[in-house]
Amino acid sequence: MRIKVDYELCDGLGQCALVAPEVFALDDDEQLVVAPDPAPELAGKVAAAVRACPVRAISVEGA
């Protein structure tokens, strides 16, 4: 599972971090950070995070 974030779109709203905190977090400046190589069993939560992103900045390859 490879997670791609379009940082041009990402507004640091943090909705993904609420849905899948194992994978997504905000840093001190509210910039999004993504865990590299998340475990395959998190695919469902990552998909939910993709849907929870108001600006559709997150996509997944090779789930």
Add this chain to the structure above:
Amino acid sequence: MREVVVVGAGLAGVRAGEALRAGGFTGALTVVSEEAELPYDRPPLTKQLVAGTLTEADIRLAGAEDFGARWVRGTAAVGLDRERRRVRLADGAELPYDGLVVATGARAREWPGAVPAGVLTVRGLGDVRALRAAVDGGAREVVVVGAGFVGVELASSLVGLGLGVRVTLVEPFGRPLRVLGGTVPDVVADAARRAGVVLRLGVGVTGFRAQRGRVAGVELADGGVLPAALVVVAIGMVPATGWLLGSGLALPAGRVHCDERLFARAAGVAAAPDPRIVVAGDVARCDAVRSADGPVALEHWSNAAAQGELAARNLLAGPAGAEPYAHVPSFWTSAFGLRIKSVGLPGSGDRVVVEEGEPGSEKVVEAHYREGRLVGAVSVNLGKRLAGYGRRLQGERALPVAGAEVVG
């Protein structure tokens, strides 16, 4: 289920349409929209769209064209006949359904009484066009009535335009964004003043003055008059449920009452859920969304998205196979350089604890407790802490976050 009708093409309606197809529904799908516009996202309207940093094309709801629906645009639903299972439209047409998604959202609350030209509300794309046209046409004295999220975001966007727009924000209830509780409303007030907004707090508006039919001033309860070339009335919203009067559905406080699985409840003592009708978004008052005082309505983006999706899945599954709605409320806004986020229902607490940062500073996290139990948290420019509070809120209710698949 062969025919599904979705009434409302905002976020909740579009997510419902997508989820119906994702859930294997291959029958006839009709989406009814009162607006003639293609579906769009609402949060940027008062911020990026007014500011001009996003265009109308940027805020279109991606995917809305992809789920194979018949669209009925520019036509309102005006009635619901549950016995004959038909939605009646303004043009006289009737749409039969086996399943119905009620997602009609809300309208801006209008000023109670007649208003002169130049007094606007902002809820939709057309409203933002009118607002920008007035400002671009030379309106420089703008009065915003109501310092809730819409009022505060608009005040911020207008003073930030660099056009010399002078904004006065009038808030009868004393503090901007008071729903957030704690010290954050005062932080917002300070930031607004520094940005050049004139705040008139704790004073009501009694009426408007006009010259040649156009607004010229706003009359205040203390006898003062604010000069105004343009007025935005931002005093909340009204759920769009007029079309459901007479349907036999329960409409407490004008919202559609639905059970924990988002099935609409009938009016009356039994209040039995209708297995063919689900409800989603601003229009819903769901039994699963409660503060300590009882069920509340949520008018948030994330709630509309999650309810739209679950309502569609539950409609397909039927009451026996449906899942309860289990969403931790979350919200964000930005104004005057402050990025404000919340989880839970912070305004419903009885004690506020500053957990990080200095109270009253522009970097702060406040947790809200009620009878010792966490009910919500608010961050200003420290959003990284909120996921932790979201997890705690989820844990205290022992429920999964809406939309997340439970693994294992």
